[in-house]
Amino acid sequence: EYEISSAYVCDGGTGPDDEITSRTEVTFDGAGSKKVAPAETFWSDPVTLNIPEDHYLVWEWTVTGKDIPCNKMSNLTSTTSSKNGSDFTYCDDVPLPLLIGAKRDVKYRVTAIGDSITQGCMTDFMAYEFWAARIAKELGSDYAFWNCGLGWARASDCAQKGNWLGRALNSDIMIVAFGTNDIVSGEYGGDGGNNADEVNGYISDILEQSQAAGCRTILFNAPPQDYDEEHEAVRTALNDTEKQTAEKYGAEYFDFAAQLSPTDDPSAALYGGHPNGEGGEAVCEAFMKQFAELLGK
Template identity: 35%
Template sequence: MLREYSSATVLSTAANYIIERPEAFTHTYRTYVRLREQGKLELRFWFSNEVDSTWDRGEVAKGGQPGGDWLIEAAFAADGGTRRDGSVNPDSRVPVTFGGGTSRLVRPGETFWSDPVELTLPDGHDLAFTWTIAAGSGRSVPYNVEQMLVTAFDAPGKHAEDAGAEAFTLSEKKLVMPAWIGYRKSVKRRMVFFGDSITQGVRTAVDGYEYWVARIADGLGPDYGVWNLGSGWARAYDAATDTAWLHKARQGDQVLIALGVNDIDIGERTAEQLLGDLTRIVSILKSNNPAVDIVMFTVPPFNFSGERERVWRRVNEALRTAPPEGVDRVFDIAAVLAQPAPQEHCLRPEFMSPGNDPHPNGLAGKAVAEAFLAWYKG
């Protein structure tokens, strides 16, 4: 990443799915994002045409899979206001350009930057990012298919220039965004939070920014850059293949790794396999930058039972007592979220999401952030 820019939002835009259609299409996407700061900003957008992590069992999307050929027909940054109703301030729209052009053909596996964009956002107002994408049949654009954590709209056809909401409908499980939103900002430390849906913040309130990465960023303030690379269904063995997702994590001065739930669950990894993957991730990061600071999180409780519970216990015991070589510190997130022994493999009831879902809720995000900030600053 360009060192004079820092991550402008705590929203994760990691890609865990890919658009696949039997026919050509043209579609417009508009997303409202709270930035770390408002006022007069110089923004840049970075794009990656590759799936970051595996969704479910990988029938459709796997980590490291390249996207297809597609075209950015037009893109705009604008003042999204506070209503998030599908409209933008018409006088605030600024074209996002690429080498001076308003369109950009994207090739499989490609990464690229936008030109700088100057935009002024009043206090409390969201950035609205709108773009029209066109693609042929087959696989094309990587995106995030998890529960929406911000308000977004989409519309068939070319509507990037529309200020009004008439053409748009509310998006569901369809976050189609650049891989990174940055703003010109000098920071004390570039922190990358590298994890799964629990890091991403899934099941917390839409537009609430209640998840622990967001709360930690608020507690540290904007002088600390925070890039959230949480991705739903992600697992350590996705990262251990050293493709696009881990390449993103390499940009941090400090990488905070919170993986393991999906490896134990859908991945059915043994403790030895999971610890081996975590060790490889740390080794790759340290080889890339020996000075990078690595913080390993214990695996959060996820109401496992049977063999999965036994693996969870063995992995966390190892992380607490003998973490992978190269890990500088370990934060025990499991201890914050868990019920008292002997039920420490289960999430505390007040931290459960609706429907007995063990994804930590906003209250859990508050508890984790408070514990982490006290530990981190101490």
């Protein structure tokens, strides 16, 4: 459990060095503070705030407690924290809201769920050039896009059928992109990576849930990682089954790997293990071309 002492949304200007303006208090059931129980799911009250085009939204809050839930890979954005309330330094163990949403009518709600490659880690700071961000921008304001990518995550985590998958299943269209961490590390607390059949089993569990929820799903295969021979054999075997797995559960299939490797060497990570902005652009372009009709574009 932890306590929110205060929370604000603000206009961050055009960069992290600009003055923060338009500080607007965020309340919870009318109160400026809130005690949060373990595993509690909650929303703030609605807030009205005008952010000019090309300006950043700043989220600021004060939270206290032990073992506060946090995102361990938050260096996509300018994120700082302070213990004394005055001296702020960069920190990548920062508790962040799961969603800051705009209340508007949209054509489709789209969610991407996956690992750090989906989250966008190791792309240029504050650039929002990774594939999920590029697709969100390409879709535009007539669509809602929720990036639920999480660093270190595996299909076995998502297949627990808990709150994380539950968020994604609230969307109209869900993108599922796992494989890398399953192959390398396997289940949480396990003793090594999963084989192709095990990973496919977890992905099948996820697709079965999406099918039952009536959520249209697009399955990505596992991207290249410049693996050693043993791990590459697992990735190849997994990707050989993914299209059939998608068809079995009524999902669409996207050859993610083909966009990120040279045609003469499918095992090579052309844009890096965490694809850079150029890789994100290649994925976005191929994705939008293949799924324009599904997305109503």
